[in-house]
Amino acid sequence: MTNRLIERVSHAGGRPIPDAATGEIIGHTREDSAAALEAMISRGVAAQRSWAALSPHARGMTLHAAAAKVAEYAEELADAVSREQGKPLNGPGARLEVEACQRWLHTNADLELAPEVLVDDAENYSELIYRPVGLVGAIGPWNWPLMIMIWQIAPALKIGNAVIVKPSEYTPLSVQALVSVLNEVLPDGVLQVVVGGPEVGAALPAHPAFGKIMFTGSTRTGKAIIKASAQNVTRLTLELGGNDAGIVLPGTDVRKHAENLFWGAFINTGQTCAALKRLYVHESQYDETVAALAEIANATPMGRGVDEESLLGPLQNRMQFAVVERLVEDAKARGRRIVTGGDPAPELGPNFFRATIVADAEDGDPLVDEEQFGPVLPVIRYADLEDAIARANRLDAALGASVWSDDAQRAREVALRLEAGTVWINKHGGIHPLVPFGGIKGSGYGLEFGFEGLKATGVPVVITSR
Incomplete structure (x- = not known):
């Protein structure tokens, strides 16, 4: 047109x-x-x-x-x-x-x-x-x-x-x-x-x-x-800038929340300040969560924005494309597991990078510590909830965070301990014109x-x- x-x-x-x-x-x-x-x-x-x-x-x-x-x-x-x-x-x-x-x-x-x-x-x-x-x-x-x-x-x-x-x-x-x-x-x-x-x-x-x-x-x-x-x-x-953490509590029905988890991270192909950018999952449900996210990533159509069937698009510019590619290549070099994606999609266009789930990521990895601002989600395993909360709070970026659980009271208790301007429960990134929004720390x-x-x-x- x-x-x-x-x-x-x-x-x-x-x-x-x-x-x-x-x-x-x-x-x-x-x-x-x-x-x-x-x-x-x-x-x-x-x-x-x-x-x-x-x-x-x-x-x-x-x-x-x-x-x-x-x-x-x-x-x-x-x-x-x-x-x-x-x-x-x-x-x-x-x-x-x-x-x-x-x-x-x-x-x-x-x-x-x-x-x-x-x-x-x-x-x-x-x-x-x-x-x-x-x-x-x-x-x-x-x-x-x-x-x-x-x-x-x-x-x-x-x-x-x-x-x-x-x-x-x-x-x-x-x-x-x-x-x-x-x-x-x-x-x-x-x-x-x-x-x-x-x-x-x-x-x-x-x-x-x-x-x-x-x-x-x-x-x-x-x-x-x-x-x-x-x-x-x-x-x-x-x-x-944000580098929002999410914590999946043990006992959570992961399949029920998988769609919201995915779009919390991949909205606007990950190019959102308050997107979910690092996900901590209890070891008892780690493999199930990774598999559910990869399944959705593989099924979500990526293409030119003006094509009606597309739900994921390109990186907006070459500068950001280079950031995403560098962080994923570093994850590969560290032996992190690329569950799906992990590379550009040149057949779609010059700025496309496939929706990527990275398992076995660790705090200290550039992909975890830096804001990737693209279609990549590192998933980090934890055994102790206190440790997960401390890891979620350790970075200077503190725009948003999320807690995922079917136990409302437990989720609220954890949410109150996360250091972020907004903490969502069982969703991530949702905003309302009457609800104040802003960051803390860096x-x-x-x-x-x-x-x-x-x-x-x-x-x-x-x-x-x-």
């Missing part, structure tokens, strides 16, 4: 953007200069004043209209992200991503932050309110380029900010397409997109005009943002989603009288 949104934002003479699955050029992106960013900042600062002057209800109605526009263009947005990012249209893929954009817009549109009364007695009346920070810089990743950008855009707009988004240089066209759709209903200048490489992204946290920077991506880049923003004491929300700080996420895009102010 001809994608009119890609055609709308494609820039003749700009940098070519390939289809992640085939390498064919799907469009060309502009590359913005420092002067272009300064002009956007000026427009955003001016537009923010009148946007903030509207009532929260009026801003919410505009966000509902924006969600309706996303629905109107849903198939073209899904096609754009499927081609550019590589994720399949179906399953937990591109269509789901576009649906999530609508859901987060609608949810944030309806959130209202009423003044919070802190003290009300004869001597003191104090209340907490939230004001917009002014201009928000939103820096997004390439794995869920539309959905994660909406996570940042929706609350920032609802509270009365203007937003300048900076997409990954790997997935700029789909984000420009999304912004163009939203801007069919938003006031001019309230939402803009700046496009370019790392130097453009670095300019946002260093600029004093931004009251808030929101970033989803690697811990290394997150640390650079902290350093760049320090001079301006800019407020930050950072959702950084996986960042600050919360997104719901009332906590809305507050994070504002400035808290205490008003005291009497």
